[in-house]
Amino acid sequence: MKAAALQQIKMIEAPQLYYAKTPAIFASPEMAAVQTVEAPPPPKPAPPIRVSKGVITGEAVTRSQPVYPPIARQVNASGEVVVSITIDENGKVIEAKATKGHPLLRSAAEEAARKWIFRPTLLDGKPVRQTGALTFVFTPPR
Secondary structure, eight states, rough: OOOOOOOOOOSSSSSOOOEESSSSTOOOOOOEOOOOOOOOOOOOOOOOOOOOOHHHTTTTTEOOOOOOHHHHHHOOOOOOEEEEEEETTTEEEEEEEESSHHHHHHHHHHHHHOOEEOOOOTTEEEEEEEEEEEEEEEEOOO
16 A cells, blocks of 8 residues: 655644545545534433422332231231332333332332332323332231
């Protein structure tokens, strides 16, 4: 491949890139400008819609109560466990993560939250994904 020496050019505008292209092996090279186009950044995905706790529990079609874990019974653990949930367009809980509450009770609350089914939330007549929180209250069995 032959290299061509370019003259020094003073830049007034944005720099342009050049490359040499030859149609045949022994033909003289010609210079062509390289087009540089910056692609726009990809659009950010829309965050799930947030709905208050009262609205979410009111739209529940199927609810599930958590099972009190035997290990929590041994230490007499009790109290509220708050579970953040994501509900898909069909009304099913696709993600459940306990954010507050006794550590021995969190997994039981998350498991119960995943079994809940909600009436789909509509936005402009189309079902949408949403987030919310469920609160489960654990009292030790007597």
